[in-house]
Every structure is written in C-alpha cells, then in structure tokens.
Amino acid sequence: MEAVSREITVKAVMENLDRVIAFAEETLTGLGCPPKARMQITLSLEELYANVVNYAYASSPGDCGIRIELARKDEHRVAITLQDWGKAFDPLAKEDPDIFLSANDRPIGGLGIFIVKKSMDSVSYRREDGKNIITMTKSW
Amino acid sequence: MEISTNRQGQELTVKLTGRLDTNAAPLVQEKMDQVLTEGVEFLILDMTDCTYVASSGLRVILSAQKKMNALAGAMVVKNVTEDVMEVFEMTGFVDILTIE
Numbered sequence: 001m002e003a004v005s006r007e008i009t010v011k012a013v014m015e016n017l018d019r020v021i022a023f024a025e026e027t028l029t030g031l032g033c034p035p036k037a038r039m040q041i042t043l044s045l046e047e048l049y050a051n052v053v054n055y056a057y058a059s060s061p062g063d064c065g066i067r068i069e070l071a072r073k074d075e076h077r078v079a080i081t082l083q084d085w086g087k088a089f090d091p092l093a094k095e096d097p098d099i100f101l102s103a104n105d106r107p108i109g110g111l112g113i114f115i116v117k118k119s120m121d122s123v124s125y126r127r128e129d130g131k132n133i134i135t136m137t138k139s140w
Numbered sequence: 141m142e143i144s145t146n147r148q149g150q151e152l153t154v155k156l157t158g159r160l161d162t163n164a165a166p167l168v169q170e171k172m173d174q175v176l177t178e179g180v181e182f183l184i185l186d187m188t189d190c191t192y193v194a195s196s197g198l199r200v201i202l203s204a205q206k207k208m209n210a211l212a213g214a215m216v217v218k219n220v221t222e223d224v225m226e227v228f229e230m231t232g233f234v235d236i237l238t239i240e
Contacts, residue, residue, distance in 0.1 A: 017163055039192065039223045046194050050162045099232030103205045111231050112195035118230040 004031065005069035012053045012064040012084060020049055020066060024080075027068045031078065037140040040119035041080065047112035048082050048091065048134055056086030056132055077139040083131045090125045091134070092117075143171045150181035150213075157189040160197030160224075169200045176204060181213040188219035193227050205237060216240050 008023045010016040024045050028038045045066070052064050067081045096117070097110045116123055116136065123136040141164035142157040152175060160168065176183065183204060193201075201217070208215040216238045220228065228234045 014163055017161065021161075036223075036226075039226075043192070043194060043227070046162060050194075050196070100235070103202060103236040104209055106202060106236065108199050108203055108206075109195070111198055115195055115227065115230065 005067060007065060007067035009063050009065040012049070012057050012061045012086070014050070014053055017046065017049060020064075021046060023066065024068060028078070031068075031070050032076075033078065034140055037138055041078070041138050044116040044119045044123075044136060044138075045080060045082070047116050048136075050112065051089070051091045052082065052084045052086065052132070055091070056084045056089045058087075062086055075139065077137060079135060079137045081133065081135045083133045085131055088127050089132055090127070092123060092125050141167065143168055145171065145175050147175065147180075150179060151184065152176065152180045152182070153184040153186055155186040155188070159192040160190055160200070161192060161194045162196040165194070165196035165200050168197070169203065172200060172204055172207075176207050178211070180208075180211065183208050183213065183215040185215065185217045186219060187217060187221065187224060190224055191221055193224045195231075198227070198231060198233060201233070201237070214238070 120136040146153045
C-alpha cells in the first residue's frame with residue numbers, strides 16, 4: 001500500500017494556528033478520516049502546537065514542522081509528528097490533573113496534554129539532534 | 141469566534157459562536173471579565189453554535205464557573221454540541237458544570 005505523507009513548516013506563533021489546523025483538516029479529510037477522529041486529532045495538534053509556541057520557544061519563536069502520514073491505507077491509521085528546534089521540553093512529563101475535584105478546587109489550566117493523551121491512541125516524546133519531537137497516532 | 145451578551149436584570153446570557161480555540165479564548169475571557177460583574181446571579185452560557193473547544197477554552201469556562209460560585213450565583217451551560225460535549229466528558233467538566 002502506498003504511503004501518504006504531507007508536511008508543513010510554520011513559524012511557531014499563535015497567529016499561524018489557523019494555518020496549522022487548516023492543513024490538518026484538509027489532509028485528514030483527504031485521507032478519509034471521519035469527523036470525530038478529525039476533531040480529536042486537530043484538537044490534540046492545537047494543544048501540542050500551543051505548547052511549542054508557549055514553552056519550547058517562549059522568548060524567540062522558531063520553526064515548527066508538522067507531518068501527517070498514513071503508513072498503510074488499509075489500516076485507517078495516521079501518525080502525526082511535530083518537531084521544533086526550541087529548548088528541550090517534554091510536555092508528557094507533567095502529571096495528569098485530578099479531574100474529580102470540584103470546580104472551586106480545580107486549578108485553572110493543565111488540561112491540554114491530558115486531552116491529547118485521552119484523544120489519541122499513543123503519544124511519545126523524544127529529544128534528538130537539538131529537536132523536540134512528538135509523535136502521536138490515531139486509528140479510526 | 142463571535143461573542144454576544146444579553147443582560148436582563150440579574151440574568152446574563154453569553155452566546156458563543158464558532159471555535160473556542162487558543163486564539164479565541166483570551167477574547168472570550170476579556171469579554172467575560174467585562175460583563176460578569178456584581179449583580180449577575182444567573183449566567184447562561186449558550187453554546188448552540190460553538191463547534192469546538194480547546195483546553196484554553198475550558199480555562200475560560202472553569203473561570204466563569206468559579207466566578208459565579210464566588211458571587212453565590214448559578215451558571216448553566218446550554219445546548220452543547222457533540223464535539224464540545226466529548227471534551228467536557230474526557231476532562232470531567234460534565235461533573236462540575238450544570239449542562240442543559
């Protein structure tokens with residue numbers, strides 16, 4: 001089965017979020033990804049992208065590359081890779097929030113990566129050649 | 141994202157239209173800070189036309205809930221779309237919000 005892969009590189013600023021999401025929507029639609037999985041993937045991508053913007057490149061924005069690939073069409077499975085050249089930052093290292101606390105006891109924030117973990121089948125981080133690389137997969 | 145507000149006495153309705161994403165969230169927060177003031181006892185968050193929510197949007201919603209609790213008021217989230225409900229479910233927001 002032919003491998004399908006598309007990628008985009010943008011300057012990691014929040015102004016480019018719409019471009020990133022449009023790229024993912026278009027690519028995933030083209031791959032036949034159904035609406036629910038598409039929402040989960042674009043949401044996860046947004047959360048990770050925001051992390052790159054806010055933490056990996058907190059002071060001076062650099063590039064962020066995003067690749068979406070369908071390794072084998074018959075499996076209905078995509079792998080999404082984000083990479084940046086910012087400071088080492090592992091978003092998965094953070095402990096999951098307690099989602100059973102009352103509204104008053106709940107801290108504001110800290111849900112982004114938790115949403116990614118819940119929405120995707122797998123998420124992994126590695127630091128390689130001065131890059132932060134996050135890979136996540138999703139089947140439908 | 142479009143934000144419309146309607147105040148009728150102690151009741152405030154905030155209607156969100158579009159995607160409550162990382163870019164929209166600060167705008168909604170700013171608006172909330174302006175309109176959610178003393179005297180509001182009942183907040184209705186109308187999400188009929190809100191098609192998407194990211195964690196940044198959840199922050200704004202939780203912050204409004206905390207504010208209403210502090211004001212000893214009530215907050216109701218209305219007409220939640222399927223995609224948004226899924227995010228509320230996975231983050232436990234279904235347990236801390238009053239969803240109608």
